[in-house]
Amino acid sequence: MKKIIASLLILSLSACGWHLRGSTSGSDKLAMTQPLNLTIESSDNHSQLVNSLRQALPGYKITEVEKNTAQTLVLNIGSETLDKRTAGVGSDALTSAYEIILRAPFSISSAGNLITPKDTAASITRTYNYNVNNANSAAQEEELVLREMRRELAQTILRRVKNLAAKQSTTPASSTQTAQ
Template sequence: MQQRPVQRLLILAMATLLTACGFHLRGTGGVNISDEWRSMYLVSSNPNSEFSREVKTRFAANGVQWQEDNKAANYSVVLGPERFSQRNLSLNSEARAAEFELTMRSTFSVRNSSGETVIENTTSSVVKQMENDPRNVVGKSEEIRILKSEMRSELAQQIMRRIAFYAAAQEA
């Protein structure tokens, strides 16, 4: 009879300790952007690319409103194209690639409403490793497609964090 209240108290204490230490599930922690930085315009050579859409989605999820006209926005994000590369890390006994390194990078800069560059050209990159099975070409192609999508998302999140960090530093 005494065990149930003790168990509940223990669970409550553990939950309190977890929240007190700043723990949160991965991907649930939003990025805080000041109100001045919440009005943006995206400059991209390919505004309908998957990467441009991912950047817009990430920023919008954190309170940024994308403007249709750069004159209505406080800041313009100039987004370079995503660059994807793949290289062999190791070879197997048959001299075939056993491991790949996948890299995705992009450059970005930010200009204010008067056209002055606020954040110079900055390169963001994401690197992942992947094992290769030469007998399963179709499966590995699909795995690379999925990894590219994840890397695109991480790259957009990285750009978001860098801009938010810069905005916070300007306020302080």
């Protein structure tokens, strides 16, 4: 009986669209099948966000190249901004939670043509608890949350790159077929 109930719960979870973070859907799998060349440009090539982007490239089958060619997409990353605000106040009128918003403007171009609008940005928002009595561990927790946010921000940007690359590769092929 327990096995039947467990099976039904698992089936109902998959039926409602729930999935583990980081797992890909069918559309993501299609977009990730072909390798892609990418040049990353940034004012700070050694920032934590750019390093997170470079670490995530193999998972998306993206190769970073130094030279711009006609088949290469150029990802220009702007300076990331971090906004921190109070999200909760305890009974002692001290901050008990903070909300962090990490934003990074970016643009994607191909062969000198801008693909994304100029005001394109990716952002991630997280909230974490803050303990005034243990400020050292709260600072470490904030660093951990920021590191995870940068990793997720990099993944968000790379998903957009892959989706745009997939659209770019299907658009010219369909327009040349209709022209013939």
